[in-house]
Amino acid sequence: MKINISVKKNSYKPYEKIRIEVLVENNSHENIQIPKYLKYYPFFNGESKEGTNGKESLENYKSENILLPQETICYNFEQAIELGFITEKSEIKLFEFKLTIGIFEISETFCEKFEIDFNEYHRLIAINDEPSNYYKSDDVIFYYSPYSRAFEEATAILKGKQSDYKILNEYYAINDQKVYYNGRLVRGFSSKGFKIFNRLFAGNNNKILTRYGNAKIENPKAFKVIDNGLMPSLFTYELGGYRCGYAVDNQFAYYFDESNSTQHAIKVKACKNPKSLKSLNFGYAKDDINVYLEGKKITKAKPETFEIINRNYSTDGKKIFFHRDAIESIDLKSFEILPTISHQNSPDKILNSLWAKDKNNYFKYGYLNTKEKYEKHLKSYKTE
Numbered sequence: 001m002k003i004n005i006s007v008k009k010n011s012y013k014p015y016e017k018i019r020i021e022v023l024v025e026n027n028s029h030e031n032i033q034i035p036k037y038l039k040y041y042p043f044f045n046g047e048s049k050e051g052t053n054g055k056e057s058l059e060n061y062k063s064e065n066i067l068l069p070q071e072t073i074c075y076n077f078e079q080a081i082e083l084g085f086i087t088e089k090s091e092i093k094l095f096e097f098k099l100t101i102g103i104f105e106i107s108e109t110f111c112e113k114f115e116i117d118f119n120e121y122h123r124l125i126a127i128n129d130e131p132s133n134y135y136k137s138d139d140v141i142f143y144y145s146p147y148s149r150a151f152e153e154a155t156a157i158l159k160g161k162q163s164d165y166k167i168l169n170e171y172y173a174i175n176d177q178k179v180y181y182n183g184r185l186v187r188g189f190s191s192k193g194f195k196i197f198n199r200l201f202a203g204n205n206n207k208i209l210t211r212y213g214n215a216k217i218e219n220p221k222a223f224k225v226i227d228n229g230l231m232p233s234l235f236t237y238e239l240g241g242y243r244c245g246y247a248v249d250n251q252f253a254y255y256f257d258e259s260n261s262t263q264h265a266i267k268v269k270a271c272k273n274p275k276s277l278k279s280l281n282f283g284y285a286k287d288d289i290n291v292y293l294e295g296k297k298i299t300k301a302k303p304e305t306f307e308i309i310n311r312n313y314s315t316d317g318k319k320i321f322f323h324r325d326a327i328e329s330i331d332l333k334s335f336e337i338l339p340t341i342s343h344q345n346s347p348d349k350i351l352n353s354l355w356a357k358d359k360n361n362y363f364k365y366g367y368l369n370t371k372e373k374y375e376k377h378l379k380s381y382k383t384e
Contacts, residue, residue, distance in 0.1 A: 001032060003022065013117055022077075034067045040102065092119070132169065132170045133170045133183075210263065214264060282311050331360060362374050
């Protein structure tokens with residue numbers, strides 16, 4: 001089997017895609033079974049963009065998947081330019097594009113230097129004065145995602161001129177009729193009255209959205225958020241590494257966590273008085289009757305005295321809880337969080353710790369443990 005890789009041109013604008021043609025020739029004397037889709041691995045200036053795929057199309061694809069002797073078949077697909085791996089300059093710049101194509105046990109590598117024209121190219125600033133993921137090159141406005149995945153290409157071009165659009169934040173853009181998220185049209189949704197509520201929710205009086213689509217809010221007209229939708233990650237003090245939060249309408253309270261598989265906001269069913277709900281950080285909230293973690297009730301926790309100790313432990317003054325579970329047989333007065341280094345990049349060893357103790361016992365994940373295991377834990381990581 002012989003593989004030949006070629007491209008249509010060697011000069012590009014930042015929003016353009018590299019059009020790639022792969023000719024596969026059966027240079028043997030036997031029939032060869034071929035795949036419908038290619039395995040391929042793109043590199044930009046030596047950096048691999050894992051999980052990024054172009055749109056493959058196999059011309060004259062045969063349902064029996066057989067390539068006859070001396071027969072040639074052509075694969076065509078496009079690869080978005082990965083701007084994250086290319087230094088941005090206001091000039092024409094050379095970048096190296098490397099592509100490895102694999103068919104079963106056979107592979108072929110293509111490597112070429114291309115020109116990319118950064119003239120009249122700049123990043124657009126959103127109305128909140130923060131940099132967005134929308135860019136302008138010449139008269140073209142496009143979205144570039146540094147987090148593109150196989151099912152979502154890195155670059156999406158918007159129709160029309162820059163003046164047609166209002167950039168709301170790093171993800172959302174609107175024109176006089178439509179809403180775009182990550183540069184892609186949100187179907188069946190009008191931009192009339194559209195606004196950003198926080199890092200989790202956006203919408204209008206007819207529908208509220210999450211990044212995945214319909215948030216399924218019962219009364220969008222009465223919808224409001226009660227936090228900014230952010231919490232500190234394990235590795236920083238900054239609010240931004242992890243997105244979760246609470247919201248309410250006139251009937252229900254809602255919780256949404258972007259890391260969950262649930263694409264819509266979940267109803268906090270135990271909350272009967274949404275007006276009294278207060279968000280506490282780290283996925284915790286309380287109303288006039290209950291305390292919640294990630295939208296679920298913490299049984300026996302008293303809201304009037306409830307406090308967060310760190311990311312994992314909390315108290316209502318009578319009980320200590322690890323997440324939603326009360327820890328049995330614990331001395332409240334001598335209870336303390338122990339420093340941990342399990343997350344070596346974490347700037348706060350107490351805030352993120354899973355370890356604790358009282359005058360009698362050591363605990364990890366809220367379960368009984370030993371001093372020896374805690375000390376072993378400390379020794380198992382290199383300290384500064």
